[in-house]
Amino acid sequence: MEEKYFVIAIGGTGMRCLEAFIHTCAMGMYDDKEITILALDTDQENGNFLRVIELIKNYNNIKDLNDQRRISRKDTVFSAKLNFFKYSPDYHDPNKNGRFTSLFDYSKQDDRDIANLLLSKNVREFDLKHGYRAQTHLGSLLMYHSMLADIRRFHDGDLSRFIKLIFDATNTSKPKVFVFGSVFGGTGASSIPVIPKAFEAGIDILDPGKSIKNVLFGAILLTSYFKFPTPDPMQRTQEKIVATHNNFSINSQAAMMFYDRDETVKSTYRKFYVIGTESLDYETQQDGNKPVTGGKDQENDCHFIELIAAFAAYDFFKTSVDNLREETDKYYFRAINSNGKLELNDFVDISEQEKLATRFAALVIMSFLANHPKVEFFSQAKAGGIENFQGYTDIDLQQINALMDYMKLFHYSVDENKNIKDGWLRQVHRSAGSSDKFLFHPELFGISKYKELEKFDWGRYLYCEDNEYSKCTYYKTLGKGPFEKFKSGFLGESDPKEYANKMEMLLKRSFDTILKMYQLPGKKA
Numbered sequence: 001m002e003e004k005y006f007v008i009a010i011g012g013t014g015m016r017c018l019e020a021f022i023h024t025c026a027m028g029m030y031d032d033k034e035i036t037i038l039a040l041d042t043d044q045e046n047g048n049f050l051r052v053i054e055l056i057k058n059y060n061n062i063k064d065l066n067d068q069r070r071i072s073r074k075d076t077v078f079s080a081k082l083n084f085f086k087y088s089p090d091y092h093d094p095n096k097n098g099r100f101t102s103l104f105d106y107s108k109q110d111d112r113d114i115a116n117l118l119l120s121k122n123v124r125e126f127d128l129k130h131g132y133r134a135q136t137h138l139g140s141l142l143m144y145h146s147m148l149a150d151i152r153r154f155h156d157g158d159l160s161r162f163i164k165l166i167f168d169a170t171n172t173s174k175p176k177v178f179v180f181g182s183v184f185g186g187t188g189a190s191s192i193p194v195i196p197k198a199f200e201a202g203i204d205i206l207d208p209g210k211s212i213k214n215v216l217f218g219a220i221l222l223t224s225y226f227k228f229p230t231p232d233p234m235q236r237t238q239e240k241i242v243a244t245h246n247n248f249s250i251n252s253q254a255a256m257m258f259y260d261r262d263e264t265v266k267s268t269y270r271k272f273y274v275i276g277t278e279s280l281d282y283e284t285q286q287d288g289n290k291p292v293t294g295g296k297d298q299e300n301d302c303h304f305i306e307l308i309a310a311f312a313a314y315d316f317f318k319t320s321v322d323n324l325r326e327e328t329d330k331y332y333f334r335a336i337n338s339n340g341k342l343e344l345n346d347f348v349d350i351s352e353q354e355k356l357a358t359r360f361a362a363l364v365i366m367s368f369l370a371n372h373p374k375v376e377f378f379s380q381a382k383a384g385g386i387e388n389f390q391g392y393t394d395i396d397l398q399q400i401n402a403l404m405d406y407m408k409l410f411h412y413s414v415d416e417n418k419n420i421k422d423g424w425l426r427q428v429h430r431s432a433g434s435s436d437k438f439l440f441h442p443e444l445f446g447i448s449k450y451k452e453l454e455k456f457d458w459g460r461y462l463y464c465e466d467n468e469y470s471k472c473t474y475y476k477t478l479g480k481g482p483f484e485k486f487k488s489g490f491l492g493e494s495d496p497k498e499y500a501n502k503m504e505m506l507l508k509r510s511f512d513t514i515l516k517m518y519q520l521p522g523k524k525a
Contacts, residue, residue, distance in 0.1 A: 163202045
């Protein structure tokens with residue numbers, strides 16, 4: 001019976017984990033799979049939320065501009081088919097002020113006394129527009145009831161449709177649901193415990209008497225791993241409640257005690273993956289000297305921990321249904337090498353390392369093919385501007401632009417001052433300590449100016465020198481340069497006959513060429 005995969009990303013940290021997860025899909029780690037995603041955040045304007053929406057839009061447009069024609073593939077990049085839904089609780093009724101005191105029914109004295117006992121005055125009165133700000137006791141209450149209220153009002157809304165798809169999957173498959181979120185912050189920490197119960201109550205609203213109790217849930221429990229500027233007294237006074245990284249460690253400890261003891265949570269989740277860092281040395285890059293509580297300016301840089309989280313989802317999905325149903329050990333941890341270097345075995349088991357090495361490298365090289373100023377291979381193929389390259393001029397320009405935009409978010413872009421702007425990959429490399437700490441050769445990340453990029457020989461460097469795949473380059477036979485060598489190899493490949501979609505055909509042929517040129521495992525030279 002075919003398995004169905006579902007992913008839920010919650011809050012700012014969850015969005016960055018989802019970003020890493022989408023890149024694993026782009027690498028081709030989920031061959032022949034259809035994955036349905038729900039992005040859940042209280043802050044609709046959050047910069048990380050908006051970035052992940054743009055990323056998924058580009059991913060899907062690369063596959064096909066028409067959703068009905070998108071299908072899963074195998075042995076190529078962008079192989080998985082992604083279905084995307086999003087949900088944000090509406091705390092901004094024009095007749096209310098977006099505070100708990102406006103949302104909560106204060107008409108009954110007993111209810112009012114309990115609320116006043118459990119929630120301080122500042123917690124009751126801060127604006128919820130930017131989320132729960134590490135107030136998990138408030139967030140769990142509001143998130144649960146907000147989801148049920150949305151389901152009652154909008155039976156065709158994104159949240160309702162997502163839950164219906166999970167239920168429908170129980171009739172034909174064994175659905176697995178993986179949740180991304182932190183345990184130290186606001187929205188994610190508030191929502192992870194209540195998601196399964198809210199969904200169970202939700203399906204009963206949509207279709208009374210139905211149940212999703214047999215659905216297999218797993219989650220990442222991200223403990224503290226980054227810091228940001230401390231709020232000054234004026235910001236505290238103005239905003240009443242502002243999250244501070246100083247409390248993240250104690251928040252994480254308290255949360256783990258809850259997860260270990262709460263029988264309801266333990267009975268609804270089959271696996272928990274616990275990941276964090278020993279100290280909060282990494283500071284997210286934000287403008288100014290005070291924390292950004294939300295909105296479009298809250299676009300925190302990515303971290304290697306989020307990529308490990310993405311591969312926790314991969315491990316969960318790869319675990320057999322029988323093993324998940326019989327699971328007795330709830331908690332799984334990942335230890336990093338004492339020298340601080342991240343290797344393939346920090347992300348996947350030994351049986352999956354060759355696949356990851358191949359797929360990750362191919363996507364990195366393809367990012368140079370798409371956006372290197374002296375190449376822009378896909379644009380040139382569309383324009384018919386490369387000698388002996390025929391048959392791709394009918395690819396829709398929107399698909400070419402989607403690929404180029406995706407690769408800018410994945411790897412790098414060039415700003416108006418001709419400086420190289422870090423995408424996800426370069427941010428992850430920096431979070432790991434730069435140098436040779438993260439898989440790929442440091443020369444790949446040493447470019448800071450457009451002129452350096454023009455001259456950069458991306459055929460010479462791939463994995464770090466002590467990595468078993470370090471010899472997967474073709475610099476010894478470059479001739480006129482890596483692109484000329486690629487063109488020669490590309491002409492030796494043939495279009496996959498089973499592909500009617502010209503963009504996917506071009507990507508598959510390019511993927512096979514990269515594997516052959518770099519002598520990566522997966523295709524014989």
